[in-house]
Amino acid sequence: xxVDTVSLTGWGRTSPTAALRFRPRTYEEAAAVVRGxxxxxxxxxxxxxxxxxxxxxxxxxxxxxxxxxxxxSVDAVAGTVVCDAGVSLRRLLATLLPLGWFLPVTPATGHxxxxxxxxxxxxxRNHRTAGSFARHVRSLELLTxxxxxxxxxxxxxxxxxxxxxxxxxxxxxxATLGLxxxxxxxxxxxxxxxxxxxxxxxxxxxCGDGTPYAAAWIDLLARGRSTGRGVVTRGEHVPLDAxxxxxxxxxxxxxxxxxxxxxxxxxxxxxxxxxTALLNELRHRGTPAVRTRQPQRIPAFFHPLDSAPxxxxxxxxxxxxxxxxxxxxxQEETLHRIVRQLTVRRCPAFHAVLKRFGESGPGWLSFPAPxxxxxxxxxxGLPGLARLLDVLDEEVAAAGGRVCLAKDARLRPGxxxxxxxxxxxxxxxxxxxDPEGAFRSDLSRRLVL
Amino acid sequence: MKDAFGxxxxxxxxxxxxxxxxxxxxxxxxxxxxxxxxxxxxxPALERAAAELRExxxxxxxxxxxxxxxxxxxxxxxxxxxxxxxxxVLLAFGVLGDQARDEEExxxxxxxxxxxxxxxxxxxxxxxxxxxAQGHGSLVVLSAAAGERARRADFIYGSSKAGLDxxxxxxxxxxxxxxxxxxxxxxxxxxxxxTAGREEAPLATTPGAVADAIVTGLRRxxxxxxxxxxxxxxxxxxxxxxxxxxxxxxxx
Ligand SMILES: Cc1cc2nc3c(=O)[nH]c(=O)nc-3n(C[C@H](O)[C@H](O)[C@H](O)COP(=O)(O)OP(=O)(O)OC[C@H]3O[C@@H](n4cnc5c(N)ncnc54)[C@H](O)[C@@H]3O)c2cc1C
Ligand SMILES: NC(=O)c1ccc[n+]([C@@H]2O[C@H](COP(=O)([O-])OP(=O)(O)OC[C@H]3O[C@@H](n4cnc5c(N)ncnc54)[C@H](OP(=O)(O)O)[C@@H]3O)[C@@H](O)[C@H]2O)c1
Numbered sequence: 001x002x003v004d005t006v007s008l009t010g011w012g013r014t015s016p017t018a019a020l021r022f023r024p025r026t027y028e029e030a031a032a033v034v035r036g037x038x039x040x041x042x043x044x045x046x047x048x049x050x051x052x053x054x055x056x057x058x059x060x061x062x063x064x065x066x067x068x069x070x071x072x073s074v075d076a077v078a079g080t081v082v083c084d085a086g087v088s089l090r091r092l093l094a095t096l097l098p099l100g101w102f103l104p105v106t107p108a109t110g111h112x113x114x115x116x117x118x119x120x121x122x123x124x125r126n127h128r129t130a131g132s133f134a135r136h137v138r139s140l141e142l143l144t145x146x147x148x149x150x151x152x153x154x155x156x157x158x159x160x161x162x163x164x165x166x167x168x169x170x171x172x173x174x175a176t177l178g179l180x181x182x183x184x185x186x187x188x189x190x191x192x193x194x195x196x197x198x199x200x201x202x203x204x205x206x207c208g209d210g211t212p213y214a215a216a217w218i219d220l221l222a223r224g225r226s227t228g229r230g231v232v233t234r235g236e237h238v239p240l241d242a243x244x245x246x247x248x249x250x251x252x253x254x255x256x257x258x259x260x261x262x263x264x265x266x267x268x269x270x271x272x273x274x275x276t277a278l279l280n281e282l283r284h285r286g287t288p289a290v291r292t293r294q295p296q297r298i299p300a301f302f303h304p305l306d307s308a309p310x311x312x313x314x315x316x317x318x319x320x321x322x323x324x325x326x327x328x329x330x331q332e333e334t335l336h337r338i339v340r341q342l343t344v345r346r347c348p349a350f351h352a353v354l355k356r357f358g359e360s361g362p363g364w365l366s367f368p369a370p371x372x373x374x375x376x377x378x379x380x381g382l383p384g385l386a387r388l389l390d391v392l393d394e395e396v397a398a399a400g401g402r403v404c405l406a407k408d409a410r411l412r413p414g415x416x417x418x419x420x421x422x423x424x425x426x427x428x429x430x431x432x433x434d435p436e437g438a439f440r441s442d443l444s445r446r447l448v449l
Numbered sequence: 450m451k452d453a454f455g456x457x458x459x460x461x462x463x464x465x466x467x468x469x470x471x472x473x474x475x476x477x478x479x480x481x482x483x484x485x486x487x488x489x490x491x492x493p494a495l496e497r498a499a500a501e502l503r504e505x506x507x508x509x510x511x512x513x514x515x516x517x518x519x520x521x522x523x524x525x526x527x528x529x530x531x532x533x534x535x536x537x538v539l540l541a542f543g544v545l546g547d548q549a550r551d552e553e554e555x556x557x558x559x560x561x562x563x564x565x566x567x568x569x570x571x572x573x574x575x576x577x578x579x580x581x582a583q584g585h586g587s588l589v590v591l592s593a594a595a596g597e598r599a600r601r602a603d604f605i606y607g608s609s610k611a612g613l614d615x616x617x618x619x620x621x622x623x624x625x626x627x628x629x630x631x632x633x634x635x636x637x638x639x640x641x642x643x644t645a646g647r648e649e650a651p652l653a654t655t656p657g658a659v660a661d662a663i664v665t666g667l668r669r670x671x672x673x674x675x676x677x678x679x680x681x682x683x684x685x686x687x688x689x690x691x692x693x694x695x696x697x698x699x700x701x
Contacts, residue, residue: 007626014453017585018628040584052453058534058628059584318669321453381669386454386480409453412481442585445534446450446458 001029008062012051013319014380014409017058017442021045025067027141027149027173034171034438035147037061041440044171046113047088050120051322051377052409053442054166060440063171065115071095072174079179080138085115085172090299090306097254097298101179102237104136108353110303115172120406121164121366124302125213125235128358130180132368134163135361140175145438149173154362160422161429164363166405168430168439168449183240184251187213187301189294190234193287197228197339201332201372204232204356211236213301214356219284220342220349220376221277228339230354231287235301255297256307276348317381321409323389324375326357326368327401334399335372338392342376345388352376364422367404375407386410405443413447423449450536450585455667456480457536457587461529463572464542465489465511466498468641469591472660473539478505480664486529488514489542516542516568517560522575530579537587537667538576540569543610545643551605558605565609570616577620577629585628589663590617594637594675597684598695621672632666634659635684636676652677 002023007016020038024030034042040060047066048055056062065086072082076099083092089103090110096102107122116122118140123132130136134154142152142162150170152158162169190211194200200216207214213235222229240251299306327334342349353375357368378385393415396403402419403411417423427449430437443449451457458481462470465487474485485507489495499509514525529535546561573588580586595603596610614633621631636659638650659676666674675681690698 005627007628012453015451015455015585016628017450018581018626019584053450057584058450059582319453380453383665386452386456386668410456442450446452 001025001033006062008045008048008056009319010050010052010055010409011048012321012377012380012409014321015053015442017053017056019057019060019062021062021064023064023067027068027143030063030065030068030171030173031143031147031149033061033063034143034145037438041438043439043441043444044085044115044119044167046086046116046119047111049109049112049116051320051407052405053446054120054406054408055116056442057440058442058445065113065171068173074099074101076101079181080176081179082174082176083114084174085118086113088113089117090303093298094254096179097182097185098252100181100183100252102182102298104130104178104180105133106302108303108305110299110306114175114177115167118163118172118175119165119167121361121363121368122406123357123368125215125355127368128207128214128356129209129212131358132164132361132363132366134159134363134366136178137163138176138178141173142169143171143173145170145434145436157425157429158433160362160364161426162363163361164366165426166365166443166449167441168444169433170439182237182252184238184243185254185298186238186243186251187235187296187298188238188242189296189301190290190292191287191294192232192290193284194230194232196226197230197336200228200230200232200354201335204354207234207356216354217283218339218352218354218374218376219280220339220347220352221273221280222284223343227343228336229284231284235296238295254299256299273346273348276350319380320377321380321385321389322375322377322407323392324367324373324404324407325392325396325401326371326373326404327396327399328369328371331371331399331401334395334401335374338374338395341388341392345384347378347382347385347388349376349378364426365405365420367402367406369402371401375404405447408443408447411447416447416449450534451587451667452481454480455587455670456664457482457667459484459486459534459536461486461488461535461538461576463488463514463516463526463538463540463576465514466492466494467541467543467591468643468656469636469639469659470539470541471498471502472656473541473663474502474507475505476660476664477537478502478507483507484533485509486512486535488512488526488529490515514572516564516572519568519571522571526572526575527579530583534583535576535579535586537589538580539663540573540576540588540590542568543591543593543643544606545603546606548603548605561605562609562612565606566612566616569613573616573620577624577631580629581624581627587630587632587667588617588620589632589634589667590614592617592633592635594635594680594684597635598687601696618672630670632663632671632674634663634666634674634676635680637680639676652680652683
């Protein structure tokens with residue numbers, strides 16, 4: 001097990017703090033770290049893709065789980081996989097796809113660990129039909145504050161607290177996941193332009209169960225009648241019989257994504273308003289009004305940014321902030337107001353994505369709830385941003401919505417209880433299971449979780 | 450914890466009645482600050498300052514602290530950190546002295562030096578150690594433009610700030626990568642109690658403007674902040690003026 005003192009941040013590179021980082025290679029080593037923790041506690045960390053401070057622990061210990069990365073077994077008949085928490089979803093996909101299995105839920109990057117996907121209870125573009133990650137976790141092994149390992153099953157309180165629990169109930173060591181069958185590694189993709197926000201909402205709302213994956217890119221710099229215009233992308237898995245005979249033999253090959261398009265290589269947040277607006281214009285106009293049945297490889301469809309070089313993440317010295325919120329159906333007016341506020345202020349937002357959520361899952365602090373969700377990034381150095389986001393928080397909370405904690409780095413603690421009604425249960429369970437507060441993170445300190 | 454914009458939730462002001470310190474505290478309470486500790490020499494003014502910040506909704510307590518009593522710093526300041534994390538320490542105490550009298554009375558000059566420099570060294574080191582142990586936090590040090598170049602009118606004060614400035618810069622480098630951020634703030638002439646009755650220098654500013662610059666500096670994680678910003682250029686030019694010429698400049 002390697003140990004070092006490091007300064008850590010989330011993917012947004014804001015608020016660096018120092019911690020003792022342990023990289024266990026066995027479950028026993030991980031348990032030893034939890035038992036021997038110092039007064040400032042410990043938290044698990046995967047690939048550090050959470051944007052905010054969820055996976056850091058100032059002055060305490062951080063368990064880097066990425067060396068616990070064995071795929072233990074695949075049941076190719078029942079469609080389940082047992083793997084360590086440090087395995088990345090990308091590696092799981094590369095292993096499972098040739099066997100005809102696919103992860104039922106995958107976020108917009110493959111570089112997240114199974115532990116991180118559980119800790120944040122991640123969602124994909126198919127939340128409406130597939131739910132969040134929690135729905136597909138059959139069981140997990142959780143290392144708790146007493147240094148013991150518990151098997152946690154769906155339907156229990158500990159499961160509810162752990163899925164989306166941001167590593168605060170313990171360290172997930174391994175998990176059994178249910179899979180979905182696929183017959184090819186191709187997607188059939190439709191794109192359609194929408195002239196304004198209502199157009200985008202209508203197109204997303206029109207997606208039936210036949211097109212499980214749907215999301216829209218929104219141009220947050222377009223003003224006037226074009227406010228909220230965007231491009232809606234929908235996808236479905238291509239069935240084997242849709243392929244020409246010669247392609248069927250290699251139908252399931254996993255090929256990493258192609259070199260990303262020039263646009264993806266441009267670090268949008270580093271550009272000023274005018275170039276971003278120009279890029280958005282090109283992107284919008286460059287999309288045909290409607291295009292159907294474009295074949296795309298799975299990595300290109302699901303993780304388009306993963307092959308972009310690392311520097312495209314750095315958004316200047318101050319880093320970047322991600323904001324993702326959800327509001328229920330019927331709260332479209334709030335969505336409109338928020339989009340208007342962003343466009344009026346000419347915020348150079350990047351990666352603005354609008355999706356629809358389906359039913360909530362079992363996770364007590366899980367983010368997805370039925371309705372709409374909008375996410376975007378902004379350079380943290382943008383003057384006035386702190387106040388603007390505070391205003392958005394109020395709007396979201398007033399509409400009965402919530403912001404995503406895995407992305408958060410700045411929420412006012414006072415709003416948490418309104419956004420997450422099951423917070424008292426979460427706190428009570430933690431108080432019982434972990435009275436000394438062994439599991440702590442910068443996020444848990446900041447939000448008094 | 451500080452948020453993504455560097456706004457602290459808990460604040461310790463060393464020099465609890467400092468006008469710049471209190472202007473900064475007010476700004477930060479309007480953002481995320483909930484806990485404030487005002488460390489200073491016990492006085493009605495200190496209690497009034499605490500009461501005023503409490504009105505704004507913060508949990509405020511005063512802590513007896515004397516910059517000149519370096520031997521007590523470890524205990525007095527160390528205790529504050531045992532009660533909970535401090536996200537930001539603002540080192541705001543300082544005295545301007547009276548140049549003419551200080552030249553006459555070396556012991557009073559030494560008090561200026563001891564307050565602004567050695568007092569800051571011991572208090573700064575104690576806080577830096579505590580911040581390092583908690584793995585995060587900002588130490589904001591109020592230096593002064595006067596420390597950049599010796600001036601006839603205030604070189605005793607200036608030299609103490611020069612010492613403090615170099616100390617804080619070095620501390621910032623030493624703490625790089627430890628999660629602790631040290632920010633050196635160099636205001637020019639600030640219209641506060643400290644300068645009351647003195648002739649204003651060019652580019653004079655206000656405690657509120659210094660506070661704003663501190664908030665912006667926290668967001669940017671700046672290492673050096675000049676207030677007003679134009680001083681950066683002015684002072685870097687002045688630094689290179691030959692001494693015979695500088696002596697004749699009217700910049701006091
Ligand atoms: C480009 C990009 C796109 C993204 N797209 C999406 C998306 O579409 N949908 C979505 O939901 N999210 C998305 N995210 C967020 C990301 O999926 C989550 O933050 C995820 O948790 C990151 O996983 P990680 O392995 O990097 O975990 P980290 O960031 O290291 O940790 C995240 C949280 O999980 C906890 N954790 C990690 N490992 C364990 C473990 N073994 N046991 C217990 N707790 C653990 C940590 O304590 C922390 O609270 C995206 C992020 C990026 C950078
Ligand atoms: N004003 C300017 O023009 C200017 C310009 C550049 C830099 N600065 C620096 O900015 C800082 C704050 O200045 P300000 O304008 O806010 O002045 P201020 O209102 O006079 O504040 C000075 C503070 O220092 C405290 N202090 C002095 N001696 C002390 C001691 N021995 N122990 C503990 N505290 C002591 C004072 O406390 P008491 O109430 O107990 O006296 C007061 O709180 C100072 O370091 C100053 O040098 C000021």
